[in-house]
Amino acid sequence: MASMASQSSRASRFRSDAKELLCGHGEMPILRTSSMKDNPGRRFWGCVYYEVQDGCDFFRWADPEPGGVQQEVEFARNRRKITKLKARLKELETKLWVVAALCFAGWVGFLFLFLQNRYNLKHPNGMHLGYR
16 A cells, blocks of 8 residues: 555656646646666656657756665665565475376376276176185
């Protein structure tokens, strides 16, 4: 729930930021994502006519500066989540191996009983024909 609220407040902050900004054409900018090598995935406000019409170099970062305190807190939180998920995965793998071993033992037991019952059906008295 906290994540949803955080995303919602972040989205509303982006919308309100856009209303306050106007590019050189007098238009509201569009929220874009950088694909440049120096800032991959970083979000920014850019002119609606970016790469279509010359004369406007409107640009403003929407995300906080990389490497800031907020990003370090997020990295620490994600590291803790990853550690917990790895521990949970290891626990589930162990349980899976136990279940697989029990299933294998069950099939071996089933085959043993099945083959023993087939042998007893062929020899109703449980005696071999060659021995008297």
